[in-house]
Amino acid sequence: MAHAVATREVHREAQAQPVVELRGITRVYDTGRVAVKALRGVDLTVEDGEFLAIMGPSGSGKSTLMNMLGCLDRPTAGSYVLNGEDVATLGPRELARIRNRTLGFVFQAFHLLPRTSAQENVELPLLYHDDGLSWKEIHRRAREALEAVGLGDRIDHTPNELSGGQKQRVAIARALVTRPRVLLADEPTGNLDSRTTLEIIDILQKLNREGLTILMVTHEPEIARFARRIVTMRDGLIASDRPSPGLSATEALAEWRDELDVHEDLTHDAPAEVQG
Amino acid sequence: MKWSAIPYLSFRALHRNAMRTVLTALGIIIGVGAVITMVGLGQGASHEIEEQVNRLGQNVVLVFPGERQLGGVSIGGGEANTLTIEDALAIRDEIPEVVAASPEVRSQRVIVYGNRNWATRVYGQSADYLQIRQWPMESGRMFDEDDVAQAALVAVIGQTLVDELFEGSDPIGETVRVRGLPLEVIGVLAPKGMSLMGSVQDDIVLVPYTTGFQRISGRSHAMVINVQVFDQASMDVARLKIEDLLRERHRLAPYQDNDFTIQTQEEVAAAATETSRVMTFLLASIAGISLFVGGIGIMNVMLVSVTERTREVGLRLAVGARAPDVLLQFLIEAVILCLLGGLGGILLGLAATEVIARYAGWPALFSAEAMFIAVTVSAAVGLFFGFYPAWKASRLDPIVALRRE
Ligand SMILES: Nc1ncnc2c1ncn2[C@@H]1O[C@H](COP(=O)(O)OP(=O)(O)OP(=O)(O)O)[C@@H](O)[C@H]1O
Ligand SMILES: [Mg+2]
Numbered sequence: 001m002a003h004a005v006a007t008r009e010v011h012r013e014a015q016a017q018p019v020v021e022l023r024g025i026t027r028v029y030d031t032g033r034v035a036v037k038a039l040r041g042v043d044l045t046v047e048d049g050e051f052l053a054i055m056g057p058s059g060s061g062k063s064t065l066m067n068m069l070g071c072l073d074r075p076t077a078g079s080y081v082l083n084g085e086d087v088a089t090l091g092p093r094e095l096a097r098i099r100n101r102t103l104g105f106v107f108q109a110f111h112l113l114p115r116t117s118a119q120e121n122v123e124l125p126l127l128y129h130d131d132g133l134s135w136k137e138i139h140r141r142a143r144e145a146l147e148a149v150g151l152g153d154r155i156d157h158t159p160n161e162l163s164g165g166q167k168q169r170v171a172i173a174r175a176l177v178t179r180p181r182v183l184l185a186d187e188p189t190g191n192l193d194s195r196t197t198l199e200i201i202d203i204l205q206k207l208n209r210e211g212l213t214i215l216m217v218t219h220e221p222e223i224a225r226f227a228r229r230i231v232t233m234r235d236g237l238i239a240s241d242r243p244s245p246g247l248s249a250t251e252a253l254a255e256w257r258d259e260l261d262v263h264e265d266l267t268h269d270a271p272a273e274v275q276g
Numbered sequence: 277m278k279w280s281a282i283p284y285l286s287f288r289a290l291h292r293n294a295m296r297t298v299l300t301a302l303g304i305i306i307g308v309g310a311v312i313t314m315v316g317l318g319q320g321a322s323h324e325i326e327e328q329v330n331r332l333g334q335n336v337v338l339v340f341p342g343e344r345q346l347g348g349v350s351i352g353g354g355e356a357n358t359l360t361i362e363d364a365l366a367i368r369d370e371i372p373e374v375v376a377a378s379p380e381v382r383s384q385r386v387i388v389y390g391n392r393n394w395a396t397r398v399y400g401q402s403a404d405y406l407q408i409r410q411w412p413m414e415s416g417r418m419f420d421e422d423d424v425a426q427a428a429l430v431a432v433i434g435q436t437l438v439d440e441l442f443e444g445s446d447p448i449g450e451t452v453r454v455r456g457l458p459l460e461v462i463g464v465l466a467p468k469g470m471s472l473m474g475s476v477q478d479d480i481v482l483v484p485y486t487t488g489f490q491r492i493s494g495r496s497h498a499m500v501i502n503v504q505v506f507d508q509a510s511m512d513v514a515r516l517k518i519e520d521l522l523r524e525r526h527r528l529a530p531y532q533d534n535d536f537t538i539q540t541q542e543e544v545a546a547a548a549t550e551t552s553r554v555m556t557f558l559l560a561s562i563a564g565i566s567l568f569v570g571g572i573g574i575m576n577v578m579l580v581s582v583t584e585r586t587r588e589v590g591l592r593l594a595v596g597a598r599a600p601d602v603l604l605q606f607l608i609e610a611v612i613l614c615l616l617g618g619l620g621g622i623l624l625g626l627a628a629t630e631v632i633a634r635y636a637g638w639p640a641l642f643s644a645e646a647m648f649i650a651v652t653v654s655a656a657v658g659l660f661f662g663f664y665p666a667w668k669a670s671r672l673d674p675i676v677a678l679r680r681e
Contacts, residue, residue, distance in 0.1 A: 072594060072674050093598060100596020111591045111678065115292045125595040127281035135280075174595070 017084060019182055019213050020046035020069065025078035026236075027064050038064040040236035041078070046215065048181070051208040053224035053244065054217045056233035062217045065233070066186045069215060070103055071095045083181060100128050104175030106185035110167045112159040118170045119155040122146055125178045145173035149203055165196035172203060176212075183207065185216040189223060195256060201226045202249035226252075282601065286608040293581070300577040301617035304657065307567030308621025308650040309628060314563040315646040316629040318556025320639035325548045335508055336408060337515060338544060339367070339501040339522070340537045357497040358535040361485065363525060364402070364501045370521060373506045373514040378402035379498035381488050387481060388453040389441040396437060398454060398481045400488015401502075406465075408504040416448045416463030419484050427486035432463040436479040457491055459483065511540060567650075570617065571657035578610055578665035589669050590677025603670035610662020611655055618654035622647050 027039040038061045046052055054062050067073040068080065071087055080087040083102050090098070099105075112121045122142040126133055133141075146155050149169040159167055168188060175183055185204070189197035205226060208214050216227065224230050228246035232239045290297045342356030364379035381400040386393050399405075403420050406413070419430050431452065438447055447461045459481075468477040489495055505514040515538055522536055539547075582589070589602055626642065633640040 067675050070594070096593075096596050096598040099594060105594050107678065109587075111587060113292075113588060113591075116288070120288070124592070127278050127285065128592070128596040128598075128601060129278065132278060138278075178596070 018045045019048045019050075019083055020044065020215075021079075021081040022068075023079045023081075025065075025068060025075045025080065027061075027068065027073070028076045038236055039068070039075070042233075042236070042238055044231065044238065044241075046182075046213060048213055049208070049211055051205070051214045051226075051228045051246065052216065053227035053230045054215065054233065055219070055221070055224050055230060056239070058219075060233040061236040062233055063186055064236075066184055066215070066217055069182075070105060070184050071098050096128070097130060100125055100130075101178055102181050104178065104180040104183045106168070106171050106175050106183065106188045108187040108190040110159070110164075110171045110191075112167055112170055112174075114160070115158055117156050117158055118146060118151060118162070118173075119143065121159070121170055122174045122177050125174060129178065141177055142173070145177040146170070148176065148207075149173045163196070164192050165199055168192060168196075168200055169203065172200070172207075176207065180212070182213045182215065185214065187217050187219065189218065189220075197223060198249050198253050198256065202253060205249050282604050283608055283612075285605050286612055289585075289605070289609055290612060296577065296581070297613060297616075300574055301613050301620060303570030303573035304567070304614050304617025304654050305570075305620035305624055307563065307570035308618050308654055309624030310563035310566050310621075311560060311650050311653075312622055312625025312643075312646055313628040313632070314559035315556065315643055316625065316640045317632065318552065318559050319641040319643055319646075320633070321552045322549055322556065323641055324639040325545065325552055334410070335505040335511060336541045337503040337505060337511070337518065338539050338541070339363075339503060339518060340539065341497065341499070342535060343533055343537060356535065358526065359498040359501055360496075361489065361498065363522060364498060366521060366525060367501065367503055367518055371514060371517045373510040373517065374503055375506050376402070376404035376408050376502075376504040378405040378408055378502045379485050379489075380405075380500045380502055381485060381493045381495050382499055383488075383493040383495075385454050385481075385492065387437065387441060389450065392441050394437060394440045396434075396479050396481055398483060398488065398492050400485035400493065401482050402485055404504075405482065405502065408502050411468075412466045414464040414466045415446075416461070418463055419482075424484040424486050427490070428484060429457065429459050429487060430462045430483065431459040432465060432482040433461055434465045434478040434480040435467040437481065438464055454481075454492055459487075515540070567653060567657065571614075571661040574610055574613055574658065575661035575665060578606065578662055579668070582606065582665045582669040585669075586672060586677045586680045589672045590674045590680070593672070593674035594678065599670040602672075603666045606666030606669045607659065607662050610666065611658035614654040614658030614662075615651065618651040621650060621654070625650075 022042055022044040025039055025042040025044075026037065029036040029038055042061075042065060054065065056062050064073070068075055069082075071082070071090075074088070082098065085094075085098070087095070087098075113124070119139070119142050122145050123138050126138045126141060143152070143155060146152055149172050151166060151169050151173065154162065154166060154170075157166075159170070162170065168191075172183075172188075183204070188204075189200050192200065201223065204214055204216070214227075218224050225244055225247050226249050227244050229241070230244045231241045339359060341358040359379070361379045364377045368374055368377035378401045383398050384395065385398045386395050387398075403418060403424050406418050413432075414435070416432070418432055419428065422428075423430055433447065433452075438444060441447070441452065442450070447464065450461050451458045452461060453459070465478070465480070465482070483492060485498075503514075503518065505511050518538055519534065523534065526535055528535065592602060593599075625647075629640045629642065
């Protein structure tokens, strides 16, 4: 990872242009009788290395925007420049390459292949890589990515042998394994409890410190506080865009642990037993 | 994408759903197995008929009762009662070119020896039948003219009966019973050799036709008269003379058709071979249909699988798979399924052929050609029936696919 980070630093110096630049993006869903305007002219610029939280009420167009950012969907109008490339000019082949190389996806529902080991799940994007990596290199990279999310000891586990948080960490490893510039996460903690959510955010913050640009959709203001910029959407438009304190999830986790210890001390007379 | 990764992904997907893979392949296994078995049995039968013809002896003419169509079913017969024992004797005695003639009657009977019994075919024949068939004796003797004249209660048995009734011990001089009628075993026929049909031909009991007609089959007329002609050159003459003789004996007016049919061994063989060829074709077609049904099964399962794996496809597209990658993966899955089915089918077919050949006494031939065709066809079936589901998978919209719960 260290090497990748180094090259990213160089990139940043050389081209001071933003990673993501949306201009007047609209998206109209033509559902037969009525046309639904999911996005109504979104302008958004994201610089390299940002950690951005996207908030907003249900139906405000967050997922639609993420699909657009992820090159899974094309805008009805407007321009999208990703990493210096105008996405509108690219064919399906280039779009697939961008999804594979430049972008990493994390979903609320994890989307891991069932009955398939963590290792193989993480290897999947590398199999669609154009560089002709050797199998050895593929295995090594997948292991590295799993170690980076703290699952080095779970590489042979299948999804149903993993907890929700662990599944999401496998999914993050899968998003990282191709060393993307931008991580797109649509409600990555939507299916997780608050403790596990903090752990996932902690991992995302760590990756962000190493240079990864992160765009994360979330419903919970407490989660958004860990980002460094919060964009709020309403009715297909950006309603507000403001910096955020960027709290440290590591500290929040430590506090959580302290509280837990106090709680345990109160409920048990004896000191908390260490469970194997 | 990485080329070796596509078959790898296909294998992994099949492996993940091992049960479904096996069940789907079963359709192809049964189809290919049926093709292999049917073609094997059909070809075995054709081959056997040729062998049989070669063994039937030379310069043999068969006279059947009734008018028969050339190229029709030529084995069996005996529907009409037009040929008498006297006709056979007349052919033998009055036509110089004829060396031997045996009026034949067949019946399916149970032979009892001690507390054992065995169902077999009992043939009434003349003393010179073995000469016509060029069939040597293993031990003992063939019944002679005197035995025939006296309708002696004697029998000559094939190797199968020695094995089944006497468990290999010497049967000469022992008495077996057919419907309560005691028959003394006086001779054993030499085994018919190595062919798969050999055991069927050895499953035979010969008795003097006099005994066979009245006391065993209860018939008065011959089912066929086996005639041996002096040499090949005399065949046509002998045939004409037999026809004249029988027309005269049967008092047929010039405007009347023959009430019998004369066929040479070759004609009988040609008709039989043709029949078995048609049989092979029919059997193979039926088996082919089951292969087709197996293919439809594959398509069905692949379609279900595409629906079921919608989210998987969506994910693959999101992490950088292109539509052709997805198409190829599903296509290769179908082809692998079919090839596995093809290999399984060959094994099943070989086993089934072996079992049928051994226990039902059917002849069989293992044909490398049939196996090659079966595998090629099953791969083609995979491509053909796998294409539509694969194409459908590759056309999925990743956003819709990922949102599917
Ligand atoms: N495929 C589609 N066809 C038609 N309308 C759609 C489609 N996808 C989204 N929409 C509409 O677009 C609007 C924005 O949807 P979107 O999924 O982006 O909302 P969201 O902000 O992600 O909501 P949530 O917080 O509930 O996930 C909604 O009104 C939705 O009904
Ligand atoms: Mg959404």
